[in-house]
Amino acid sequence: MTHEIGQGPESSSLISTLRERGYRLTPQRQLIVDILESATGHIAPEDVYQQVYRQFPCVNRSTVYRTLDLLEELGLVAHAHLGDGAARYHRTEEAGHLHLVCHECGTMIQIDDLDVAADFLAALRARHGFVGDLTHHAIAGQCRHCAEKNPDSNRQEE
């Protein structure tokens, strides 16, 4: 890497976190963190890479993956699986969402208020000692529209 990568304004918490844990501060990491910090909501590794690439085509995809892994280890980001292909990353600062994905039309409903799930999660915890996280996998099903149009209860598709 010979090109210069300017450091974003918000890297300070990252920098200290990295240093504390003995990791090195590289331009690539700064860039990727900056991108994650300016992104809203969920973003796939490929999207991160595309944004990186626009600025610095020399940065490699695998570095994006490795950096996302690192940031997840450090607790700065987390990923979720929304049913389709790639995982989606988001800053852990941001509140988690529930994702309802219709397996007929593909519509995704995002639910910010996690209270709907509170009793269910409490029951899982009480009965099985399991601390569930419903934000990690999308919830499959039929959206209102498709349920009205096609009210079968047997079908299950992606």
Add this chain to the structure above:
Amino acid sequence: MTHEIGQGPESSSLISTLRERGYRLTPQRQLIVDILESATGHIAPEDVYQQVYRQFPCVNRSTVYRTLDLLEELGLVAHAHLGDGAARYHRTEEAGHLHLVCHECGTMIQIDDLDVAADFLAALRARHGFVGDLTHHAIAGQCRHCAEKNPDSNRQEE
């Protein structure tokens, strides 16, 4: 395919379903259906293929995939994503299960009684018109053991 593939005892409902819908009854399809019918619980395409292969090595993986797709279209099987790699197929006759997967130790808890989720699903339906199916994706989280050992609420891993 020159080898003979005997037809299982339970193919009759499939045969009629196929014929009704204008599909052809091939030995490959019979074999795969027989395997699915003698299998208990969830089974990955690769597992199906391995069992097929043991009996008839000439049958191709892609035929397994295509047949699973077809059977799903016909409503005879459904698939679920349990967090790790491959999808798992099961007969739709069999009751659905909830799968709780610990993202720290990998333990999977299977819950046959879907009542735990009933109120939650009812709430989703009432508030968003969404008919959710919690059996399609595993629920991520921490199992009892890991939650006691490592009670952080921030971490999220596969």
Add this chain to the structure above:
DNA sequence: TTGATTGCAAACCGTTTGCATTAGT
């Protein structure tokens, strides 16, 4: 006979890996 179904091989997508080189500390 003829179109659905198969086998094959190759491609696909998202991700991971081994290794030599580079560059933070």
Add this chain to the structure above:
DNA sequence: ACTAATGCAAACGGTTTGCAATCAA
């Protein structure tokens, strides 16, 4: 100087595809 981090290229697992050959109807 030392070793973590990178770029590269190749592999991975799971799945899908285009096409010519086959075979159930």
